[in-house]
Amino acid sequence: MEALNNLLLGFSVALTPGNLFWCFIGVFLGTVIGVLPGLGPPATIAMLLPLTLKMDPTTAIIMLAGIYYGAKYGGSTTSILLNVPGESASVVTCLDGYQMARKGRAGPALGIAAISSFIAGTIGVVALMLISPPVARFALRFAPPEHFALMALGLTMVVYLAGKSMIKGLLSTLVGLWLATMGIDLFTAEARFTFGRTEMLDGIDFIVVSIGIFAVAEVLVNMESQGGTELFKVPKGLRNLLPTLQDLKDCRFAFLNGSIVGFFIGVLPGAGSTVSSFISYGIEKAFSRHPEKFGTGVIEGVAAPEGANNADTSGSLVPLLTLGIPGSNTTAILLAALILWGFRPGPLLIQENPQLFWGLVASMYIGNVMLLILNLPLVPLFAQILRLPYYALYPAILGISIVGVYTVSNSIFDVWMLGFFGLLGYVMRKLEFPPAPLILGMVLGDGMERALRQSLMMSQGQLSILFTRPISAVLLSLGLIILLMPLVSKVRTWRMKAIGQEAL
Amino acid sequence: MEKGDVVAATVLAGLGIFIIRQSIQLNYMSEYGPGPGFLPLWLGVGLIALSLPLVYFAIRTPRKSDLEKASWRSRGRALAAWLGFMVAIVLLKSLGFILSFTLLTLFLVLAMDRRSPLTAVSVAVGGALGFYLIFALSLGVSLPVSPWGF
Amino acid sequence: MKLKTTLLAVGTVLLWWVSVITGSAAEFQPTKPIEVVVHTAAGGGSDLFARAIADMMQKENIMAQRMQVQNKSGGSGATAMAYLAEKKGETHTIGFYTSVWIATPLTMAEAKFMLQDLTLIARLVLEPSVAAVKADSPYKNMKDFIEAAKKNPGQLKQSGGSITSSDNLARLLIQKATGAQWTFISFPSGGERLSNLLGGHTQIMLMQPAEAGEQIKAGNMRVIGAITDHRLPLFPDVPTLKEQGLDIPILPQARGAVAPPGVSREIVEYWEGAFGRLVKTASWKKYLAENHLEDGFLKGRELKEFTDQYTNRKRVILQEAGAKVVR
Numbered sequence: 001m002e003a004l005n006n007l008l009l010g011f012s013v014a015l016t017p018g019n020l021f022w023c024f025i026g027v028f029l030g031t032v033i034g035v036l037p038g039l040g041p042p043a044t045i046a047m048l049l050p051l052t053l054k055m056d057p058t059t060a061i062i063m064l065a066g067i068y069y070g071a072k073y074g075g076s077t078t079s080i081l082l083n084v085p086g087e088s089a090s091v092v093t094c095l096d097g098y099q100m101a102r103k104g105r106a107g108p109a110l111g112i113a114a115i116s117s118f119i120a121g122t123i124g125v126v127a128l129m130l131i132s133p134p135v136a137r138f139a140l141r142f143a144p145p146e147h148f149a150l151m152a153l154g155l156t157m158v159v160y161l162a163g164k165s166m167i168k169g170l171l172s173t174l175v176g177l178w179l180a181t182m183g184i185d186l187f188t189a190e191a192r193f194t195f196g197r198t199e200m201l202d203g204i205d206f207i208v209v210s211i212g213i214f215a216v217a218e219v220l221v222n223m224e225s226q227g228g229t230e231l232f233k234v235p236k237g238l239r240n241l242l243p244t245l246q247d248l249k250d251c252r253f254a255f256l257n258g259s260i261v262g263f264f265i266g267v268l269p270g271a272g273s274t275v276s277s278f279i280s281y282g283i284e285k286a287f288s289r290h291p292e293k294f295g296t297g298v299i300e301g302v303a304a305p306e307g308a309n310n311a312d313t314s315g316s317l318v319p320l321l322t323l324g325i326p327g328s329n330t331t332a333i334l335l336a337a338l339i340l341w342g343f344r345p346g347p348l349l350i351q352e353n354p355q356l357f358w359g360l361v362a363s364m365y366i367g368n369v370m371l372l373i374l375n376l377p378l379v380p381l382f383a384q385i386l387r388l389p390y391y392a393l394y395p396a397i398l399g400i401s402i403v404g405v406y407t408v409s410n411s412i413f414d415v416w417m418l419g420f421f422g423l424l425g426y427v428m429r430k431l432e433f434p435p436a437p438l439i440l441g442m443v444l445g446d447g448m449e450r451a452l453r454q455s456l457m458m459s460q461g462q463l464s465i466l467f468t469r470p471i472s473a474v475l476l477s478l479g480l481i482i483l484l485m486p487l488v489s490k491v492r493t494w495r496m497k498a499i500g501q502e503a504l
Numbered sequence: 505m506e507k508g509d510v511v512a513a514t515v516l517a518g519l520g521i522f523i524i525r526q527s528i529q530l531n532y533m534s535e536y537g538p539g540p541g542f543l544p545l546w547l548g549v550g551l552i553a554l555s556l557p558l559v560y561f562a563i564r565t566p567r568k569s570d571l572e573k574a575s576w577r578s579r580g581r582a583l584a585a586w587l588g589f590m591v592a593i594v595l596l597k598s599l600g601f602i603l604s605f606t607l608l609t610l611f612l613v614l615a616m617d618r619r620s621p622l623t624a625v626s627v628a629v630g631g632a633l634g635f636y637l638i639f640a641l642s643l644g645v646s647l648p649v650s651p652w653g654f
Numbered sequence: 655m656k657l658k659t660t661l662l663a664v665g666t667v668l669l670w671w672v673s674v675i676t677g678s679a680a681e682f683q684p685t686k687p688i689e690v691v692v693h694t695a696a697g698g699g700s701d702l703f704a705r706a707i708a709d710m711m712q713k714e715n716i717m718a719q720r721m722q723v724q725n726k727s728g729g730s731g732a733t734a735m736a737y738l739a740e741k742k743g744e745t746h747t748i749g750f751y752t753s754v755w756i757a758t759p760l761t762m763a764e765a766k767f768m769l770q771d772l773t774l775i776a777r778l779v780l781e782p783s784v785a786a787v788k789a790d791s792p793y794k795n796m797k798d799f800i801e802a803a804k805k806n807p808g809q810l811k812q813s814g815g816s817i818t819s820s821d822n823l824a825r826l827l828i829q830k831a832t833g834a835q836w837t838f839i840s841f842p843s844g845g846e847r848l849s850n851l852l853g854g855h856t857q858i859m860l861m862q863p864a865e866a867g868e869q870i871k872a873g874n875m876r877v878i879g880a881i882t883d884h885r886l887p888l889f890p891d892v893p894t895l896k897e898q899g900l901d902i903p904i905l906p907q908a909r910g911a912v913a914p915p916g917v918s919r920e921i922v923e924y925w926e927g928a929f930g931r932l933v934k935t936a937s938w939k940k941y942l943a944e945n946h947l948e949d950g951f952l953k954g955r956e957l958k959e960f961t962d963q964y965t966n967r968k969r970v971i972l973q974e975a976g977a978k979v980v981r
Binding site for chain 3: 045047049050053139140141142144184186188189190191197198199200201202269270324325326327329332333336339340342345347348409410450454457458460
């Protein structure tokens, strides 16, 4: 009941013309930077900070938050249309989203991305509103062993990303894990695999690898043949440009999956939204009735990760607003912004400034609606990009890739890496090595190794710490189950076959 | 036999050996647990271990239909495109993004796709202009610039 | 009549000409936006510091040109330093350094430049740190913690950054001085360090007063020692390490400005003047107070002495700590 009163207070704050205007500006800007690869919310928010000093803080945070979750809406656009991940979390969307576009279903893919983002985003806000304090307290119980178990759980998803050859999938994963080790070791400050270069001290940027392996490689593969003028068939008529009712029905589980997985993983400091999209995708595939179709253009394969990366933003706001702990780059800047405006982020923030918190929460509901309204009609517009003749599109994709990579750290070295990974991606495609496990390995490798070593530091070298702590034991068992599930289904199929043969 | 897989397995095994050699130079174990050399070492071992079954299966699998000639031609095209891309990257520092992009587009449309020069130029110029307007002007994104300022 | 006018005119022209000559010879004025290099990504400590200064420079009308932040993150400062070193003689570029820029080259061979390879301009602030524990922990002061650590060697844990960071170095120095022993666990982000402390997985953490202040107001944490030479205004009741009997060298986190190597004397003087004016303004004082920083304005010879002394002391501490020192 109290929540409802507070929410009404929030809406009274959020529905003022000024706040509505800046909310719109925020989500619009967010969508734009989400669409463009390389440019992300952290840099944009940091750039706009001085501007916000002249605004009312509640208005300012409404706008900045709008940029944050708006970017997650936009990130799927280039992933689906061009196989260029617009944002690191959108990498997973490339897997099925781009395949859907190739089959002429770009419209429904874009549409379901928007709809799933809306549903999961809204559910995330509801969760933020209702269960923040207990969830935050629960998240505090996550220590390195639990983080390791979570990452290990994420890694078992490779089982679902491997495709035909498990050996090749595992080899890809190993390469990805190796790429993650490059750079300075956090614990001993020793440099690993840096080849003596200063640029390699921080390792290779994930976005460079993903844009190279997905986008550039795709262009190279298509360059093999001189083709026709149009890239993919773009179906005409509005009906074919949006998801059908059947599509929506198919995604029921995905919406829920994305929301829950995204929100809870978002709450944990240090776990990024890329992790939540991978795990959500894996879970979707694990519980799907047609898992073998994933990777060929299945709509749930777009709905789940897109939902996850949106619910993730609400989740990551939980530790920020309830405890004053930033869980990601963007929330770290938001924390700095709050301090700049004179607030004291910490457990007392919500109590002392109810209009800030509830105004923000209410604005997030409104923002998600705005984004849905903004994005859905844009779907047919964006889909028209595919009408461009492919000889115009491919250079553009290469250009966008270069720009996207260069804006990350203004380094030509990164662009060289892009070229290298583009070739690698092409070779992997020709040799039928799946790219997703490599990306997964790279995303998780860092965190997993770190969490393991931290855990062992905590336990003085006893590996048992992973199994004696309840949460990590549960997560590891889940991981084991997921690893064994394909085996179980294989056994079941084998048994069915055997029974079937007996019956003959 | 599936030649491609054998080559891949060999390369990966070689990578595994390289990684192991580098990891030995790092500390395997540190104060309380694995040191920086621990994980890479096992990754190297894993790579070598998994390349073996890969070779085994590759030798055992019958080769798919004979597309050798055609596929080398198409691979050549892809590699040419890649080389064009790399040249563009080399030129980034000296010519700036806009010009390198224009040259790359001209190369891809004219040489690779054999379209008319008019098409090539219009796509190249149109694309470059688009990039300039969207990224350089509106968003103020800093891109490598040519000596002539754009 | 005509003669007088002519003489007056010529005299004025001469005067003007002389002032222009001497003026332009002695004075540098920026003619385009200044590039400010920081070693963190957007939103990181140095990035926000640079943006705050850029803002204050405009507000207090100290500079007519804008300052644009250029993020060159990577290698704990190595990338930023390399970038600045390559911009030799560049007149419109400066960088904001932190103590990390001094420490990193000492342990990392790939970091090819030291802070002294760049042109020092000024030191601007000092950031003290405090030792904090969870509010419900049994340690009321450093002595309690050290006693407990002695009784259970290795059992107590500290959240911190990398092992060459100042938190770990402080720990190693205290361990050496007292014979106590406790474990150090590295976390890359401040958020994780804090959440592990609040979750009870680690027992102590060294942090900035600003961060600690909020958690203390909420009743979650307690400060048990100030890692500084004198008590902090934010925590007047918290004794320093020295007062608690721990006489270890204190190396505070410092922030300041540098320019690329090979810039002219005029440019350095310009910046010394600009920053000198900045630190006297009300905005600056407000900024320091709000962020719990200490004014540490230092330039010229004193700055060089400070930097060299800091480098040498850090080197010694690192060696004592057993870290691999390469320079």
